[in-house]
Amino acid sequence: MKLSALQQxxxxxxxxxxxxxxxxxxxxxxxxxxxxxxxxLNAEEITDRLGFSRSNxxxxxxxxxxxxxxxxxxxxxxxxxYFATPxxxxxxxxxxxxxxxxxxxxPTLTKLRALEMDRPANAGDEHAHQRIAELRELIELLTxxxxxxxDLETERxxxxxxxxxxxxxxxxxxxxxxxxxxxGAKASAHTARE
Amino acid sequence: MKLSALQQxxxxxxxxxxxxxxxxxxxxxxxxxxxxxxxxLNAEEITDRLGFSRSNxxxxxxxxxxxxxxxxxxxxxxxxxYFATPxxxxxxxxxxxxxxxxxxxxPTLTKLRALEMDRPANAGDEHAHQRIAELRELIELLTxxxxxxxDLETERxxxxxxxxxxxxxxxxxxxxxxxxxxxGAKASAHTARE
DNA sequence: CTTCAATTTCAGAAATTTCTGAAATGAAGA
DNA sequence: TCTTCATTTCAGAAATTTCTGAAATTGAAG
Numbered sequence: 001m002k003l004s005a006l007q008q009x010x011x012x013x014x015x016x017x018x019x020x021x022x023x024x025x026x027x028x029x030x031x032x033x034x035x036x037x038x039x040x041l042n043a044e045e046i047t048d049r050l051g052f053s054r055s056n057x058x059x060x061x062x063x064x065x066x067x068x069x070x071x072x073x074x075x076x077x078x079x080x081x082y083f084a085t086p087x088x089x090x091x092x093x094x095x096x097x098x099x100x101x102x103x104x105x106x107p108t109l110t111k112l113r114a115l116e117m118d119r120p121a122n123a124g125d126e127h128a129h130q131r132i133a134e135l136r137e138l139i140e141l142l143t144x145x146x147x148x149x150x151d152l153e154t155e156r157x158x159x160x161x162x163x164x165x166x167x168x169x170x171x172x173x174x175x176x177x178x179x180x181x182x183x184g185a186k187a188s189a190h191t192a193r194e
Numbered sequence: 195m196k197l198s199a200l201q202q203x204x205x206x207x208x209x210x211x212x213x214x215x216x217x218x219x220x221x222x223x224x225x226x227x228x229x230x231x232x233x234x235l236n237a238e239e240i241t242d243r244l245g246f247s248r249s250n251x252x253x254x255x256x257x258x259x260x261x262x263x264x265x266x267x268x269x270x271x272x273x274x275x276y277f278a279t280p281x282x283x284x285x286x287x288x289x290x291x292x293x294x295x296x297x298x299x300x301p302t303l304t305k306l307r308a309l310e311m312d313r314p315a316n317a318g319d320e321h322a323h324q325r326i327a328e329l330r331e332l333i334e335l336l337t338x339x340x341x342x343x344x345d346l347e348t349e350r351x352x353x354x355x356x357x358x359x360x361x362x363x364x365x366x367x368x369x370x371x372x373x374x375x376x377x378g379a380k381a382s383a384h385t386a387r388e
Numbered sequence: 389c390t391t392c393a394a395t396t397t398c399a400g401a402a403a404t405t406t407c408t409g410a411a412a413t414g415a416a417g418a
Numbered sequence: 419t420c421t422t423c424a425t426t427t428c429a430g431a432a433a434t435t436t437c438t439g440a441a442a443t444t445g446a447a448g
Contacts, residue, residue: 164342
């Protein structure tokens with residue numbers, strides 16, 4: 001592995017964490033390498049630096065592309081594919097959350113809705129039906145909130161995150177927003193509910 | 195599998211999703227079964243209903259306990275262990291987020307801090323050092339915000355989630371909170387920063 | 389059309405994870 | 419203490435995932 005001490009440690013750590021993040025060691029290491037790199041790398045370079053097979057690198061890159069976590073680009077007078085991660089870390093966070101939601105939450109939400117609709121299947125199982133409805137509602141609240149936050153510009157999002165729970169000073173116990181003169185709260189798609 | 199049609203579909207779905215959620219099929223199914231059940235179940239009952247081996251159920255329950263996702267309880271005049279999920283779905287969400295943070299984020303944050311400290315290791319790799327610092331800062335912002343939100347009572351948390359991005363009406367472009375008469379925004383541990 | 393470098397595919401090997409049955413451990417009551 | 423029932427442990431079997439090298443495909447340039 002032809003890497004600086006810093007790169008090496010970082011890459012190995014991402015490899016180990018990979019399994020907890022739902023990707024494998026190889027994919028984690030490739031991502032880590034690209035993340036630290038100050039320029040796009042081609043598959044050959046990745047193979048050299050990480051020391052696994054060319055085909056494994058090819059598959060790993062394909063998986064990273066399916067997650068939208070790396071971007072393909074080309075250099076002048078070079079027909080090889082080069083790969084890079086987005087410069088902007090907030091863009092990475094957004095992609096990550098979006099993709100995990102798509103894979104880990106959306107299918108379940110769809111399934112829960114289908115189960116609730118399926119009257120014959122849940123006749124005579126009132127408690128289970130109730131629990132499923134509750135779970136569906138909770139997930140809808142969370143994903144609705146996520147959609148709302150995701151529409152914010154990064155700068156605005158960061159402001160809100162920095163405020164943390166201080167923000168609650170503006171919400172009355174009733175759930176009503178404290179109105180401010182000349183600055184009414186605009187309704188958003190999500191918050192229009194309930 | 196001795197389950198109602200509704201239970202069966204739900205259980206099978208959780209089994210399939212298990213791998214995406216970082217648990218295995220067995221564990222996903224056991225959890226799903228307990229989640230829908232209107233009373234605690236013992237290992238024998240789980241074995242009967244899901245049809246895998248008693249030892250597998252035992253290991254699955256142990257894993258769920260290590261995640262704090264199921265609770266052990268006892269019934270009068272019965273020395274078997276009974277298991278149940280929390281009634282309150284918000285408690286489940288909190289546990290889930292906390293445990294995933296512990297397993298998927300905290301180790302990386304610790305590692306990033308260590309790498310930043312390790313001056314000899316990152317000498318002469320300015321770009322990588324910079325990227326690691328940025329990543330560490332971003333994770334600290336997010337986990338700080340999480341700590342803050344986690345301190346809120348559930349009712350308050352739900353209010354904020356329902357508000358969604360409407361809340362931003364109270365944050366000026368500068369990041370300052372719009373002050374309200376007689377209701378100053380209290381600083382919290384997290385938001386005191388920056 | 390042919391060549392050639394780059395990339396992808398894929399069948400099987402290697403590694404890892406999951407699952408089982410049997411044996412060991414634990415703990416309450418006789 | 420001994421008995422009995424519940425639970426856990428654990429070594430190996432089964433299943434799944436990851437990884438590789440070789441072959442196939444792609445596509446740009448002559």
